[in-house]
Amino acid sequence: MTLQTKTITSLFWAFIQQFSVQLISFCITIGLARILMPAEFGLIAMLTILVGIGSTLLDSGLASSLIRSTDLTERDFSTVFFFNLGGSIIIYWICYFLAPLISRLYHQPLLISIIRVYTLDFIINAFFSVQNARLVKDMNFKAQMMIQIPAVLIGGLLGIFLAFHGYGVWSLVWLALAQSFLSTVMHWFYSGWVPSLVFDKQCFKRHFGFGYKMTLSGLLDILYRNIYVVIIGSYYSVTQLGFYNRAESFSQLPVNNISMVIHRVTYPMFSEISDDDEKLKRVYRRIMQQVIFWVAPILIIMIILAEPLFTFLLTDKWLPAVPYFQILCLAGIMYPLNAYNLNVLKVKGRSDLVLRLETIKKFICLIGIFCATFFGIYGLLYFQLIFSVVAYYINSTYSSTLIGYPVREQFLDLWPIFAAAMIGGVITYVIDNLIVVPLSLGNLGRIITSGFIYCVVYLCTGLLFKLIPINDFKILILKK
Incomplete structure (x- = not known):
């Protein structure tokens, strides 16, 4: 398959995947917005900078390095997988102990419990980051479509059900966790890849050498894009x-x-x-x-x-x-x-x-x-x-x-x-x-x-x- 043919085919499936997923997400968001109040969306918005920083640190630019690198071996993929998994656990506990401080910053006591549950998402996502990178590297967007549509749809319907029955902001929390869990299960099923019990220091240095700079630049971008949320949430x-x-x-x-x-x-x-x-x-x-x-x-x-x-x-x-x-x-x-x-x-x-x-x-x-x-x-x-x-x-x-x-x-x-x-x-x-x-x-x-x-x-x-x-x-x- 030529590069042009491969690109056009990939674009076709990527457009179908992206727009079908976003159409479902959009409809779910509309349903939730009509049930919930703006303040409840505001509470979740207060987590965006924390979630953004955590997600950037979790990946450390290693997934991007896998996608752009050639001559990869099983040791490369497994090394990145276990680094991400270990990092996700550390990041979760940092968020767990920072929750009271963030709650005081926004003057919202409810944020403590919300943060401690919502950030479990880091650990769940770590289980499929490498599988997703493999699918992207192979430009296999058809498989990604088959993964994301059920995850978004089922998770979204759960969120609407909970919102309709009075769970308020927690319906948004459980929606996110359900989508990540379902996405993890299906990534393992569709990717056909299981990590080996190996961690290669040389492979890690190779990918981290490229990735850490991407991580630092990503952190700066996250801080910039979410500083408005911090200011508005703190003063308004x-x-x-x-x-x-x-x-x-x-x-x-x-x-x-x-x-x-x-x-x-x-x-x-x-x-x-x-x-x-x-x-x-x-x-x-x-x-x-x-x-x-x-x-x-x-x-x-x-x-x-x-x-x-x-x-x-x-x-x-x-x-x-x-x-x-x-x-x-x-x-x-x-x-x-x-x-x-x-x-x-x-x-x-x-x-x-x-x-x-x-x-x-x-x-x-x-x-x-x-x-x-x-x-x-x-x-x-x-x-x-x-x-x-x-x-x-x-x-x-x-x-x-x-x-x-x-x-x-x-x-x-x-x-x-x-x-x-x-x-x-x-x-x-x-x-x-x-x-x-x-x-x-x-x-x-x-x-x-x-x-x-x-x-x-x-x-x-x-x-x-x-x-x-x-x-x-x-x-x-x-x-x-």
Whole structure:
């Protein structure tokens, strides 16, 4: 099987897996949001920084090292497995004893018991991290789909059942644990791999040498992405944190889904061609254009239709989250650009540059956040928007030197897509407010009508501009 055929096949299964799983997750989230209160989501949001740090430390970048490495043996996989398992137990007990301190930070006594149960997830996840890395390395996304769909569905239905019977925030806790447990069982079944009782110090040093820098950069990224949760949770009400949490989660849906699919396929693929800079640049350019072609318009139409979306899906009690959501959607457009510029450094084995970049960005970020706090929650949100642009410039400056793809050239390749998305947004916004809203079609009618108008305008504008992603899509998918 050629690299192109393998990539297209993997993309097909990865898209089916990602979107089927996310569709199920989305429906479950909607059901839970209609039953539970924003404050209960806020309590779980307070754990995000703890869970993020724990998960990053647990992996230590070793899974990424397995995916990018060649000539792996059974000793490599088993060594990483037992390191992750031992590390997960240590991390769990650290979280167990830190629980009272975190509870006092947020002034929420209930967090002590929640943390001590929820973080059992670390130990459960350690049992399938290597099996998952093997499936990703083999680009076997069909098996991952068969694993994740049942786990998400059964765990989600359990969460809704518990929420309906008055378990409140604990329904979210048991949902997470059930999904991880089911995922572990099925990873062992589908991967067909069982660790050997071996721990090789040389194998560990090999993977840790690459992974520890990725871990440090990952920790910096986790701290940055969750510092907003800490500040809002510490200085504002748990209900406001719940609004922010839902707004962020919803704004990240299209970004994470599309970007994650492309990332999971392209990371192992990029690793195969990492020594050919010209080919890497060519493939990277086309993938970036394709991702932005889908992400940008989805986020813009979500901004325009934010109010009817929240009212229809979550009910009126979540409307205060709408302005948060709109700002975060705008910032989310830059996320794929940042992520894929960093991917170039990773496949080149330059984890040292990734760490240096994250250090520089987070230093700038801390100064900006300190200044933004004086302007309240909206100051923090608008800073996220500004920093997303700054981070892109910093990331692309470094990666461009490795594959000869400078910032200016990236911008020239992407601006027609941004222009088409913005033109479609302006025209749809005017039609929505002057024609669609007065027709009183209801929230669902407005979403469908204005959404259809935007799709038509965006597609026509894209054809007028002769956007490259449209042609690539026709060649790769439609075979025309």
